[in-house]
Amino acid sequence: MNISKKQIGTIFQYIIAISLIVSGTLKIVGLDSYVKMITDLSPEYYNNIYLLGGIAIASGVLFILPKTFALGAIACFVFLGGAISAHMQHGDNYVPQLVFVLLTGLAVLLKQPNWFLSKT
Secondary structure (H helix, E strand, O other): OOOOHHHHHHHHHHHHHHHHHHHHHHHHHOOHHHHHHHHHHOHHHHOOHHHHHHHHHHHHHHHHOHHHHHHHHHHHHHHHHHHHHHHHHOOOOOHHHHHHHHHHHHHHHHHOHHHHOOOO
């Protein structure tokens, strides 16, 4: 059984989208470990926990739907870039967020390689 590059990209797409949706949901419902992590980063981040959760969910939903894949990819990159910045600013480990940025890029490359081809 041969798996195509596009299918591998779809697997990465689903992993990223589901992770964002679950993470956002856990922020909104106030799972203790998420509340502690966000509060440890900054009490100001905790004041925006519902916004952060909502943006994570929206990014995941946009990324998983075929019609909004491009917008979802941009939303994922922006959200995860912000997460990296927040963790770096407070001297926290940002490697998990960086891995998700790389997986997002890989998913986009495998699913839409024509986006990266020169049109000259």
